């Protein structure tokens with residue numbers, strides 16, 4: 001997942017799961033357990049898996065049977081009869097997916113690092129960075145920007161232990177902290193690339209300095225603009241790199 005999105009170990013898992021819309025590994029295993037339970041339910045009583053299943057049930061030990069019961073209860077299937085009959089696996093899949101999503105949603109809202117991600121992530125859209133037709137580099141820049149791990153000084157200063165107020169932009173003389181807001185909106189060194197993007201998109205934003213960086217990022221990530229937006233972020237970051245390391 002990290003390789004596909006082109007991001008690194010510091011990207012929080014919640015951002016990756018919410019972005020990819022994948023079922024958490026734990027829930028994939030649980031889904032397989034319910035599939036196996038269905039198969040066992042359809043077996044004759046002389047088959048060993050069935051005998052073990054019934055033994056577990058009768059002895060009520062802390063065994064595989066109890067785990068299956070726990071999963072079914074978790075998704076509201078509390079009727080004991082369902083332990084001996086086939087359950088709708090599509091329903092189980094849907095419910096586990098919702099459960100997984102709620103877990104990662106909650107996880108994201110409790111992490112200060114993901115505050116920006118939560119603000120710009122569109123929960124209702126099926127379009128994600130992963131499903132958009134972008135290059136690997138563009139995907140990488142976008143997910144890093146969205147997850148707050150794009151290597152701007154606000155982030156790299158964290159690795160070096162630099163005080164937050166000292167993580168100022170090296171490209172311009174504004175003395176502002178180089179965070180997402182500064183990078184997208186305020187940095188004067190990136191003015192030309194910013195202007196070119198607004199022109200290519202024919203965006204009537206007026207004075208971009210008055211825009212909020214969350215609104216700008218939401219625009220970049222929206223369905224009809226993500227292609228141009230990803231190219232812009234790539235150009236912005238490459239310009240930043242060239243200015244810093246020329």
Ligand SMILES: [Zn+2]
Nearest residue numbers: 169171172187
């Ligand atoms: Zn700057």
